[in-house]
Structures are given as C-alpha cells and as structure tokens.
Amino acid sequence: MKLFFTLLIITNALYAxxxxxxxxxxxxCANCHSVNMRGGMGPDFNIVSYSHKKADIAKYIxxxxxxxxxxxxxxxAMPELPLSPQEIKDxxxxxxxxQPFKKWMKK
Ligand code: HEC
Incomplete structure (x- = not known):
C-alpha cells in the first residue's frame, strides 16, 4: 500500500x-512550433520528441x-527565451x- 501511494505521488508530480x-x-513556443504537424518556423514537437533525448531538448532550449x-x-533562428530552469525542465x-516510442529505441 505504501508503495502504491509513493507511485501515485511520483506519477502525479510528473503529470503536473x-x-x-x-x-x-x-x-x-506555439508561435513557431506546432504539435499537430501543422508546420511553422521551427520543427513540429512530435518530430523533436521522436528524434531527440529529453536532456538534449532541454539543452537546446x-x-x-x-x-x-x-x-x-x-x-x-530560434531566440534564447527568458525561461526559468524549472520551465525549461517542464x-x-x-x-x-x-511520442512514447523513440528513434534510438529502434534496433
Ligand atoms: C521565433 C520562433 C521560435 C520560438 C518562439 C521557439 N523556437 Fe524552437 N526553434 C525555432 C527554429 C527556427 C528552430 C530550428 C533551428 C534554429 O533555428 O535554431 C528551432 C529549433 C528548436 C529545437 C531543436 C529541434 C530539433 O529537433 O531540431 C528545439 C528542441 C526547440 N526549438 C524548442 C523550443 C521550445 C521548447 C520553445 C519554447 C519554450 C521554442 N523552441 C520557441 C524557432 C523558435
């Protein structure tokens, strides 16, 4: 039961x-990046999610x-945006x- 609640808290925090x-x-970001393949100045975030690791995405931002x-x-052409470290993480x-399945997961 304790494990269940611990997991629940972790899941909730991640979801938040x-x-x-x-x-x-x-x-x-929405001015330049779409998430529904509509296009824009920068690449769609579905592609970014598929092709790059989370840590590298954070570094880029x-x-x-x-x-x-x-x-x-x-x-x-992407400006450096005035975001807090927490906002960059989120x-x-x-x-x-x-995208739950990533390029580097493929053999
Ligand atoms: C003024 C338009 C603009 C805004 C606003 C913007 N971007 Fe970008 N972004 C771009 C462009 C253009 C590129 C392509 C590479 C470059 O020019 O740096 C890019 C590239 C990226 C990449 C690399 C993608 C890849 O896989 O090649 C990431 C990650 C990214 N942006 C994240 C963000 C995030 C997150 C935000 C919001 C916090 C944001 N961008 C806001 C224009 C923008």
Whole structure:
C-alpha cells in the first residue's frame, strides 16, 4: 500500500510537470512550433520528441545558439527565451511525452 501511494505521488508530480510544460509551450513556443504537424518556423514537437533525448531538448532550449550545430542546423533562428530552469525542465518533459516510442529505441 505504501508503495502504491509513493507511485501515485511520483506519477502525479510528473503529470503536473507535463501540464505545466504544456502551458509554457502555449505561451512561449506555439508561435513557431506546432504539435499537430501543422508546420511553422521551427520543427513540429512530435518530430523533436521522436528524434531527440529529453536532456538534449532541454539543452537546446537553454542555449539554441550553442546547440544548433550539434542538431544538424547550419544557422540558428530560434531566440534564447527568458525561461526559468524549472520551465525549461517542464517544457522538455512535455515535448518528451508527445511520442512514447523513440528513434534510438529502434534496433
Ligand atoms: C521565433 C520562433 C521560435 C520560438 C518562439 C521557439 N523556437 Fe524552437 N526553434 C525555432 C527554429 C527556427 C528552430 C530550428 C533551428 C534554429 O533555428 O535554431 C528551432 C529549433 C528548436 C529545437 C531543436 C529541434 C530539433 O529537433 O531540431 C528545439 C528542441 C526547440 N526549438 C524548442 C523550443 C521550445 C521548447 C520553445 C519554447 C519554450 C521554442 N523552441 C520557441 C524557432 C523558435
């Protein structure tokens, strides 16, 4: 029973992060990134979720200008946004949750 409640608390906390991350997305990213393959200036987050690890996504958001080359871009049009470390964590959690199956899981 104790384990059940511990798991419940962990699941709830994670879910709260994802929900909060969705708000961060709507307010700061939706102008340039879609989540329904509608397109935009930056890549759709379903693709990002599928092709990049959560930690790398977080790194990109904190510093696009130093990360764009390692993601295969030749130029950088994404600005560095004034987000708190928690907001970056939450929005990365949200992006990561969009696609449960990842590219690097394939053999
Ligand atoms: C002004 C438009 C703009 C805004 C706002 C913006 N981005 Fe971007 N983003 C881009 C563009 C354009 C790229 C393509 C690479 C580049 O120019 O840096 C990109 C690339 C990315 C990438 C790398 C994706 C990949 O797989 O290649 C991530 C991750 C990302 N953005 C996350 C975010 C998040 C999270 C937010 C909101 C907190 C955000 N972006 C807000 C324009 C934007």
């Amino acid at each position: 992060n994802i929900e909060n991350g969705k708000d961060v997305y709507i307010q700061n 904190s510093s696009p200008s130093t990360m764009f080359r390692s993601f295969g871009y030749t130029s950088n 929005v990365s959690e949200y992006i990561d949750s969009l």
